[in-house]
Amino acid sequence: MNTTRNATQVSGQTITSRPGSQRRRRHGWLVPAGLIFLTLIPALAGAARLTELTGGAAITPRNERFFTSPVPVVAHIISATVYSLLGAFQFSPSLRRGRRNWHRAAGRILIPAGFLVALSGVWMTLFYELPPSDGFLLLILRLVFGSAMLVSLILGVLALCRRDFAQHGAWMTRAYAIGIAAGTQALILIIPELLTGPPDVTTRALLMGAAWLINLTVAEYVVRRRTRRNRKAPPTRADRTPTTFPER
DSSP: OOOOOEEEEETTEEEEEOHHHHHHHHHTTHHHHHHHHHHHHHHHHHHHHHHHHHTTOOOOTTTHHHHHSHHHHHHHHHHHHHHHHHHHGGGOHHHHHHOHHHHHHHHHHHHHHHHHHHHHHHHHHHHSOOOTTTOHHHHHHHHHHHHHHHHHHHHHHHHHHTTOHHHHHHHHHHHHHHHTHHHHHHHHHHHHHHHTSSOOHHHHHHHHHHHHHHHHHHHHHHHHHHHHHHHHSOOOTTTTSOOSSOOO
């Protein structure tokens, strides 16, 4: 069977690469691209909120709490945007294997950003006045998942201190899944909005809770898949490199 290869002359040597490896490199960017697309909706909504706060927009019952105490929401928007967009690139195998210095540098930004996302989110849930569209159930869900993100980040940092890079990546993946749930929530809430109009308070809370669970389910699948793969293959230099999120 003939196999087509691409050959390149480097320092007098011929280096061949299989088309399959090139396809895998291209496919490796599908996950980061999908994650960036998922986070664009909340990122644009956050940008609109910042414009509202800095542009002298009219104060209404829906945004009054943000004008009264703008620092937490501004910190949350900026940190969540950095965390979600930069974090997407940590799922690129080529960046993880070929540019480990970049991967570690990005991690040093992502970990503080993740903590700021979780802490500011919990603070706003506890101290901002509850808007009419939310309700007590959604308040509880935000506290539960915000705390879960914070715990995941702490466990990820502790695993890194132990140089347990597999557990570090697993916990950081779970934290990232919680952190980008706003994109999943936006997509889920569009469906009832288009079909029947805005959902009631309880339905909205349940749909948003379902989005968090969907993200965590996908994250757990990624973690378990990588664990099975590592059990079958001997450790490589890339596997011994500190990570912030595991490869796809």
